[in-house]
Amino acid sequence: MFDEAVHALREWQRDDQPFQLHPGDLGWYRRFGLQEANAAVRIWRGDGQIVAVGLLDGADLLRFTIAPDARQDEELARRLADDIRTPDRGVLPAGTVYVESPRGTRFQELMFERGWQSDVPWTPLRRDLGAPVPDPDVRIEVIGHDHADVYAAVLRASFEKSTFTEERWHAMAVGSPYADARSLVAFDRGDAVAAITVWSAGPGRPGLIEPMGVHHDHRGRGFGKAITVAGAAALRELGSSSALVCTPSSNVGAVATYRAAGFDPLPEVHDQRRD
Structure with a gap:
């Protein structure tokens, strides 16, 4: 699963896209070993293709991105939001949790509509x-x-x-x-x-x-x-x-x-x- 996610993330990196999860983020997490890295990776598929990749970076933070051509997909946004908000689906636990995702996606809009809030600002350079x-x-x-x-x-x-x-x-x-x-x-x-x-x-x-x-x-x-x-x-x-x-x-x-x-x-x- 880890190498599949890395391959997808490579394909999605573009200079005209917002700051997003990078294969290097998974590479850095690999310092904990392959078993831990595989356990931290989340993959969503649609029509046989990977459409979103996540990294559970600690117990309460999911860092993830969506395939560039699927970022306004309403059905995918709802599927992702449902998976992430439901603790028994194994993505994030109950309680205070955080999600990092690219700007300007339907997913982000939907999360705000469902009551999620902005956290502290980060500066990409x-x-x-x-x-x-x-x-x-x-x-x-x-x-x-x-x-x-x-x-x-x-x-x-x-x-x-x-x-x-x-x-x-x-x-x-x-x-x-x-x-x-x-x-x-x-x-x-x-x-x-x-x-x-x-x-x-x-x-x-x-x-x-x-x-x-x-x-x-x-x-x-x-x-x-x-x-x-x-x-x-x-x-x-x-x-x-x-x-x-x-x-x-x-x-x-x-x-x-x-x-x-x-x-x-x-x-x-x-x-x-x-x-």
Whole structure:
């Protein structure tokens, strides 16, 4: 099921579409192992084709998207809304839950009509990769299996309460999405100072940054911008048409970092919440 979902998501990525679930999101979740990833994926089919894909990202958040040609389909919207609002259908539990989906779909309209509310805003950002990306001005290394411990250590030092480990990097890297991904680490005088993983969806399609972090001992020195620029360059080498990232709008530092790295903010997006 996991690889089926990845394949569908690759096909749906377009620069003219709203920010949506990306195969890189599934690739990042693959750090928990294939069994966990398969358990977290939800697929909806119609006429023998996949028409929607979801990722249960934790117990109370469903991140999902709909095939571009089915986003105004009334019957599908009602089917999805019924599945998601009914706890015994195994998509989301009872209580306060959240759904992330693309803007402008009939599904979103229907959820609001049924009493769901907008949650806190997120800012998607995009960098066009039609032109060459400048040098990041720091030493960058592509991380493979031999140095997964370096990447993992930087990521743990970048996010409070992070549980990322070398073993989780290996679990992520053997997943099918990682065939079109790169993990990079930035170095300053021999110290690993920032890390990023970027995910291509194939040539001519937008790629995704997930995650990017700067070691807490090395912040405020431009390493976030540098590693983001390096990530954009890696996506361009992989054939991506653009680089995408999404961060909470309240994280003004992250938004500023991405803008400094040449990313333009897109209209804010909101999860939908049912209390």
